[in-house]
Amino acid sequence: MSGVARGRGVAVTGMGLVTPAGIGVEENWRRVLSGVSAAATDPELKGEKVDISCRVPGFDPTAELGRRTAWKLDRFTQLAVVGARQAVADAALDTGSWDCTRVGVVIGNSLGGASTLEKQLRTYCAGTPEDVSALMIPMSMVNMVAGYVAMDLRIHGPSLVTATACASGASAIGTAREWLLSGLCDVVLAGGTESAISPGTLNGLSRMGALSGRTDDPGAASRPFAADRDGFVAGEGAAILVLERCADATARGARRYADIAGFSATSDAHHATAPHPRGEGLARALRAALDDAGVLPDEVEHVNAHGTSTPMNDLTEARALHSVLGAGAAVTSTKGVTGHTLAAAGAVEAAYTALSLYHGAIPPTANVQSLDPSIDVEIDVVTGSARHRPISVAASTSLGFGGHNAALVLTVAA
Template sequence: MAGHGAEAAVTGIGLITPAGIGVPANWDRLRAAEPAAAPDPGLAGLLVDFACRVQGFDADAELGRRIAWRLDRYVQLALVAAREALADSRLSPRDWDGARVGVVLGNALGGTATYEQQTRTLHEEGPEHVSPMLVPMAAINMVAGQVAMDCGALGPNLVTATACASGTTAIGTARDLLRSGACDVVITGGTEASLTPAIVSGFARMGALSRRTDAPAAASRPFDAGRDGFVIAEGAAALVLERAADARARGARIRARISGYGASADAHHATAPDPQGAGAERAIRAALSDAGVMPDEVDHVNAHGTSTPLNDIIEARVLSRVLGGRAAVTSTKGVTGHCLGAAGAIEAVYTVLAVQEGTIPPTANLDTLDPEVELDVVTKAPRKLSIGAAMSNSFGFGGQNAVLVVTAP
């Protein structure tokens, strides 16, 4: 595998997802294939009343009441993940040149919990009772701004919004900032916290969500013949990226490398994928080319694998077409559900862990592989495998596709 000198070293990771708070808890639950979907009191009475929510998260305890009260949940989750990733990287904001540190985070929907709450306040109590914090709490850009404030990152600062590909787009964009020389360190990843009545109702009315209300834990079942939609989720992931040479020079542990990034548009439909998967294929081939990795060198794929009838079969066909049947495929959404704009970042971290640990977590709830899925999908138990190159796929509404290639250090 001859790379193009564009690799970014992953020196820190942080996770806060329905699978757990912190990287170790996530990795344990993922390997156990224990689904996180459960009835959600906040969704009681809706068409779909279950979700994958981060359990046990106490923003006041994690961030302090003074900070937590003025942040929407989607920012709270991102801050905690970013702090874990920075601690893991052993970089100290006290020592770095902040102007050389960037922040690029993915998010799809912004502070919807704040927006819905304040809209109720407007209608029930009047305009004079709307919070002056509404805009800074709900605006989609604020998560990158708040992370920068938290750690003194003074370089380029932005949020990528490509629906369910947002986190993956963010990581690819962060890698490009390192490649261009604009930054020496980039804190990247994605976040989402939109388990709110209006958003969940919108997805339900669209027909995107599983209706398995009698058995929520079994509802997210990627590539299974009985899948009927995704389970909506929340969460955040953060990665600290540096140029590999810089990381080695400071004696950092390199968990894995982001060696390739590819992106494309279907230009087909607002919510349905291109029936031929042409856009997804372009993104995959672009990422492989960028990394200098041949299709037959890909050992593992963390699939987008949403558990929807259309997505899973189209993605499977594309993977078969591009990679053949060699790569060991998993979808971690069987455990976490679909974390929307955070999904790609969360799954990128899971892919980094798979490469680092030589272990592919199984696809939860996969009882009967759809006969049209001609892939080696890992199920029932983790699979030990030495992974030289892996791929993480994300495909979003609007036909926005993003793919990462992750390689061993």
């Protein structure tokens, strides 16, 4: 079947981006097109084996949210609330006039308020349990981000959090799409958020061998698909998309960045933290998402890959992409710029994929001097500088610990 099944699509009509590439859509897009990494030495990780990270630059929660709101929210929730406000404004939606019972929220998250929990447990273990905050539990619970976004925007439809590790943001967008197509909601705020750059969390990731040890040159540490990659740089961020049925978006004259035409998810059932060596689960997810969208493999012109900069992921993903798409799609990993924003990554990268379709540009994969020769299949990795050309069909792929795979197919707005 050739051509996109438009009736199954939903439109991206607004975005909020609060990431290491900047605050706001325009700042993010400029930074990822530049291919300049956001990684830097992190003062809050001083003394740790891995002391580099990708943080959101210049984020002031008090200025963004006000002191009364900011103090009661963990940073992962602060980022999402700001992103949600941006997205609604970008979509030109009036929260005072919408039917709040027909609006939903679904946000991906994995580690919750890890920094808050770590800090409060240290307080408890120091022998001063009376100093533990009464807000420790609501600040650290993963579901609270959806609850607080709903409270902030007075949304009365369904709200939930998807937790599929680093595929969580993509899972949230896929879930939101089904809510819209089923008629459960008319508007859904969907995306992902994570902020778990704490000594305890990063030590755990480092012990697993997941993080780059290139601490003497943080700007070059994240290098997806490169021959000398050695792990990812942990990042934080949030991406929230406003999704509406295409017909509804057109009827209200909304700008459409792109359409989410297809989605699928699979499980490897292989290993707790390692992907299937041949990427079979991801390949099945991508094929099913293409079928859902009514798109043939050779119609896919661009893939924003998971591309973590770890030796295992990039080889596995390359094999999966080649097995489905061959070598025709231009592949990039924007994690070279943003680092790995964990549960937010699938949503951040879906937003960048939508922007690639909207602007006709593919960001480069940062820091790649030479591709890994052990990648035994041909894929077209975009390096050096952005490629500017019209794009009609693109995909975004995500993988997560636990063997979670998710694939989104996006098309240019009709």
